[in-house]
Amino acid sequence: MIIRPEQSGDEASIGLVTAAAFEGHPYSDQSEPQIIERLREAGALTLSLVADEAGEILGHVAFSPVSISGGDEGWYGLGPISVAPAHQGKGIGSRLVSEGLDRLRTLGAAGCVLLGDPAYYGRFGFRLDHGLVLPDVPPGHFQALLLHGPDALGIVAFHPGFYGSAQ
Numbered sequence: 001m002i003i004r005p006e007q008s009g010d011e012a013s014i015g016l017v018t019a020a021a022f023e024g025h026p027y028s029d030q031s032e033p034q035i036i037e038r039l040r041e042a043g044a045l046t047l048s049l050v051a052d053e054a055g056e057i058l059g060h061v062a063f064s065p066v067s068i069s070g071g072d073e074g075w076y077g078l079g080p081i082s083v084a085p086a087h088q089g090k091g092i093g094s095r096l097v098s099e100g101l102d103r104l105r106t107l108g109a110a111g112c113v114l115l116g117d118p119a120y121y122g123r124f125g126f127r128l129d130h131g132l133v134l135p136d137v138p139p140g141h142f143q144a145l146l147l148h149g150p151d152a153l154g155i156v157a158f159h160p161g162f163y164g165s166a167q
């Protein structure tokens, strides 16, 4: 299996894997495939990586720019991330996260944020004790990983594609 950037023609498979991964999860409103489409349409998929096994897409992760009220730049949001249900728990998600973070470092990114379970993302260095705030989310899930430079401070907004706009 290889982790590689999305190519033209992968779009439908990415949508299907994402929909299958989030199906039935109470923390999801099942809008994740549309979020990816809106990010793509807006040119905001800074990184869109797929797990490709002999041409079959088994997983996907997106990274897109976030804005921070204090003016810090170079921060990205991880997500959505998904692995096909039959292939979860085999390390594919971890490879997608690790490869994505390596590529963000190469791009000179300052840091990465996400909303997710600390029990999973802590292993990649994501922390809950940081100076960033994501309004209107349950406590204990908004995590940050500093990659380069000083800690950032302020209120975070994910790309408008997460909120239903392609702008």
Ligand SMILES: CC(C)(COP(=O)(O)OP(=O)(O)OC[C@H]1O[C@@H](n2cnc3c(N)ncnc32)[C@H](O)[C@@H]1OP(=O)(O)O)[C@@H](O)C(=O)NCCC(=O)NCCS
Pocket: 021, 022, 025, 081, 082, 083, 084, 087, 088, 089, 090, 091, 092, 093, 094, 095, 115, 116, 117, 119, 120
């Ligand atoms: C989350 C997801 C991408 C992880 O991918 P994966 O390939 O299954 O994960 P890995 O095999 O790399 O890692 C498995 C480990 O993570 C844990 N794990 C997986 N998903 C987890 C979750 N949502 N919360 C906490 N732990 C999780 C497993 O228990 C396992 O732990 P262990 O290594 O200590 O045994 C995948 O499970 C998925 O698509 N889930 C449904 C969609 C989703 O919830 N996306 C993330 C929203 S933040």
